[in-house]
Amino acid sequence: MLDIIKKIKDVLTNHFEGIQEKDILISSPPDVKMGDIAIPLFALSKKLNVPLQNLAERGIPLVKIEPYVDKVEKAGGYLNLFLNRSIVGGQIIQQVFSKGRLFGSSMSGKGKKALIEHTSINPNASPHVGRARNAMIGDSLSRLFRFEGYDTEVHYYVNDMGRQIGLLVLISDEIENLDFNGILQAYVHANQRAENDPEFAQKGYDLLAQMEQGNEEVRKKFFKVTDMCLKGQLGVLRRLGVDYDYFDRESSFIESEELNKVLDILKTKGALFVDEEQRLTVDLAPLGYTQEEGRYFVLRRANGSSMYGYRDLAYTIYKGHRGADEDIIVLGEDHKLYLQQISLILSSAGYTPPSPVFYSYILLKEGKMSTRQGNVVLLSDFLDSASALALERVQEQCKELSEEEQKLIAEQVAVSAIRFAVLRVTPTKNVIFDIESALSFEGDTGPYLQYSCARIKSILRKYGEKVPTNILTSFPIRQNEEWLLLRKISEFPLTILNSIEQHNPSIIAGFALDLAHIFTSFYHSCPVLQAENEEIRMARLQICLATLRTMQNALHLLGISVPERM
């Protein structure tokens, strides 16, 4: 399909003087009945100074490219091309079969490196679905970059220090056997106490200062608490299939020679000063910052201890040195101004700041999630109830499977439900999360996608043998549904490129939904195993196989697995 579009552009640019590839737009007609590829001529007609009708007449024989294009019609200001379904369809299937697990990848990242940092949840509680949006987007992007051939490394920035962690460490001394389940309560308690008890708050700062100065005993205490919490959080995230290559401790960036060099540069620009309260501060105005809000960026407190910004700048520089062609960080929209600030600092010292992927918050139907008011949805709670619900259905429908296998499938269904519900929405938009519909597994959901795959697998299982992968030279296509399915499959590589370019996994999610809808429609109107003759039966089996392959590749990028049955 892609090469046909390329051919059309070649033919037209060669024939008409003074137009380039980008002048030729390609879209598709609103209905298959009107053709497969549409070329709007309005802009071309203007550019070439040729009347529309005239241009259409001249264009028709040009774009009727043998043997791929059967027919060209002019309709309004468009040229509509009808493809030869047999030839093009056969080629699409051939391509899926030959590329297999890599179908969809253009390997645009071959020889390049990608670094993605995501998640970085404060070690103070079990993650809720809002926090997990970061992890799901980040993980999906990581999968996309790997798929496109990038040498990809995934980083998790461990927030193992700071004032609030100091308070948590302080209070953990008073609680016996503090574990992951009790940590949120301890954290909330510690912060409340710091608000009402200045002495306690001061002790927190002191502890933090000791930690920074390298007091081994204090350091160990920090590590003990944060490690315990991180371990708990990672356990929940791993249920989602989210994994990391590197864990970078914030506490190893409290002093950085490299950053101090950057600060020297800032000094020469008149952007670094010690304020009236003895804090080391950057004035962003000399660097080109135009607003008053957020103009000052504090690096160190009066007692010399580092602020988050200092450590993060050092960390960002460290990541930059790893030589990635794509340096990406996934952040909540609340970090926008903050990232703007550190980006300005870095770029004015000659560094390239990372490209941010911002996402908006997940809201509940009732409003914002609030830990205090108790209306948060914990990721583990959601997975537990989704898994339990799914298990009931699996027990009904897959009686012959062992209990172990049934549980495994139920868990896969639960994961797909949450991942799809979150990933299908464009990151910049709020997700309104409705637990009830997320647990229903009906309609446009992850389980629906898995279900359509399970149906294909069921057909292939019943067929019993391996479906041959050699394609008939005149591949038989009788029904619109067959053709629509193949056309959709052929869009997959372009969809991936779009998705990676825009750093937006929801584009893949939309594609997977379209594909599943078209498949189920095909499934209901085109009998496969009972097809009218052997040739068509084989062709439909091959269409099923190609659809499954494409769907599996797409779902893999979303972190959704495809069970054999469900």
Next chain:
RNA sequence: GCGCCUGUAGCUCAGUUGGAUAGAGCACUUGCCUCCGGAGCAAGGGGCCGUGGGUUCAAAUCCCGCCGGGCGCGCCA
């Protein structure tokens, strides 16, 4: 108040980067399991694409104003 994001069917979301009659799911109405899995399919009702202007052959899409929602403006991270 200032800055960034956002507004599409009753609800939750798409909309191929400016193209033809704006599409899905949920909910509602109707039909479909003797037939490859009903977590499904087919059909129907439901839309001043927040609002007012502008740009042009063409605007849900681009520009400006207004209105509603989200986020930010820390000795937090």
